[in-house]
Amino acid sequence: MQIVWRALATGLFISYLPALIIPFKKNTGAGFLGTLWGIPLVLVMPKDAMLYAVCMLIFWVVSVVVCKQVKFANFTGHDNPKIVIDEIAGYITAMAFLPRTWPYLVAAFVLFRTFDTLKPWLVKTFDRMENAFGVVFDDVAAGLMANIVIQIFIICMGKI
Secondary structure (H helix, E strand, C coil): CHHHHHHHHCCCCHHHHHHHHCCCCCCCCHHHHHHHHHHHHHHHCCCCHHHHHHHHHHHHHHHHHHHHHHHHCCCCCCCCCCCCHHHHHHHHHHCCCCCCCHHHHHHHHHHHHHHHHHCCHHHHHHHCCCCHHHHHHHHHHHHHHHHHHHHHHHHHHCCC
């Protein structure tokens, strides 16, 4: 069962890919690749806003459970870079209630990665939590911030 938890946590082992390509680099880009997994997931999520929200909430819960399980499986470190299910949860949050067109997919991707990397106030608050909830919800908070920025842009400027 541990292999299943690890497969889910690592985006079907995608987070191991950068380390195989560039083994000496500290930041391997696993978070970037994990976020990329979010794109096809968003594209297959329900188009109905309420169903999307329900699926997103379920994904958050599953992500916390998966992170908790892999922490017990000796996946060391508070927010191990090999764990990318949290990036996927953050990206689907960034895309909530937005059109699924390439400009929005890219804008959400860039803003989410920016907030996840810079860790502004709310993101940092969750990042400091030493548990599975914190591992997931720092990314959810980054996704929420990205979504809010895009929603404000839409209100002020119209569609992207």
